[in-house]
Amino acid sequence: MANDSRDPGGGDRRQRRRKEQTRPAPVEQLDARKSAILNAVVTEHVETAQPVGSSHVSEGVGVSSATVRSDMSALEREGFLMQPHTSAGRIPTDRGYRYFVDHLNRPGVLGPVQNRQVRAFYAQVHGEVEEMLERTSRLLAGLTDHVSVVVGHRHDTAAVRSVQIVSIASQVAVLVVVLADGAVEKRTLDFAEDMSPDVLATATAHLCSHVVGSVLERGTTLPETGDRQVDDVMQIALAALSELTGAREPDNVFVGGASSMASAFEAVETVRSVLSILEQQLVVVELIEDVLDRGLSVAIGAEHGFEPLASCALVVAQVAVNGEEVGTIGVLGPTRMNYPRALAAVRLVGDELAERLSRHKSDDLEGTHRGN
Secondary structure, three states: OOOOOOOOOHHHHHHHHHHHOOOOOOOOOOOHHHHHHHHHHHHHHHHHOOOEOHHHHHHHHOOOHHHHHHHHHHHHHOOOEEOOOOOOOEEEOHHHHHHHHHOOOOOOOOOHHHHHHHHHHHHHOOOOHHHHHHHHHHHHHHHHOOEEEEEEOOHHHOEEEEEEEEEEEOOEEEEEEEEOOOOEEEEEEEOOOOOOHHHHHHHHHHHHHHHOOOEOOOOOOOOOOOOHHHHHHHHHHHHHHHHHHHOOOOOEEEEEOHHHHHHHOOOHHHHHHHHHHHOOHHHHHHHHHHHHHOOOOEEEHHHHOOHHHOOEEEEEEEEEEOOEEEEEEEEEEEOOOOHHHHHHHHHHHHHHHHHHHHHHHHHHHHHHHHHO
16 A cells, blocks of 8 residues: 655644543453453453343353343443443443453463464565565454554664675676665666776775664765775765665555455444545554554554544554564454454564564675675
8 A cells, every 4th residue: 555645744743643642541440240241241242243131141250140230230330331222232332342451361362273374474475575564464464354554664764784885797786775674775886987896895884884873864975085986986875875765655554454344344434434544544654653652552442532443443563673663563443353362463473573574684684795
């Protein structure tokens, strides 16, 4: 998905939204019986999409239907449950889902088949980082049956990890730049005269000493070395770096499983609204960043502060390589989401993606060194 709707005031608006939004206030602790009843209602409603009655819950928590009805009424008054129809059972509110997520007794786990599928996928996936992220979005959507969002950060926010000038002919070389986010950029360098391997090696060392660890910017200048050929190579390499910087794409956002939205919501207008939002790259990136900025891994309903997605929940995680953030992954679905499974899928895919990006980076560095 390459659609981008950035505007000059986007950064300021993003800051305003972050100031306005805070982490949801902690929900008070329920007693053990009410907690068990609420968990039973959430679990059953997620499975069936139907209101849950007291008789069904009483079988699981070991108390009478009358006691369950009394506690369910109390949970409704306290805002954890609601009754869609007078004669119906109860369904969880956003507050009820929040309590359920915050009090999960153990992290969710995927089945052995799904675990093997994820590990086999990353053992075999190849190609550039963007292709890997796009395929990851489809993998995550398949595991959760929800919309998946994978964000690869803009390269212009990534520091340079390695620079190499690799000779491919007497007057032609390739500039290879490996960035901290795992991306590899290459540019062909054409020279007016023959350049020896020693000249290219000296130019590479000079480049590395001044740009490795920094973020590439337009107009970068380097001190001259005093060697005319080396300085000529440097000027050509800097021009290529400047071209590379100017050609940067915005955050790459890959969305998988958008078709699942049609079966997730009964209201056609809701489906249309969600799909429209997923087409707006800036909105998706801001939404995920805002959730993470507030220290959340799960945002439920109105918690993410974006009214068009008030009937949705978002489960997100950052992807880091060697302590450096390189992207974000998440799943978007209805608030009636299987949160343990979504959390487990996001965690496993995030861990495996980070490991694969780390290997990808190492492979690129080794390949570049071999090219010299």
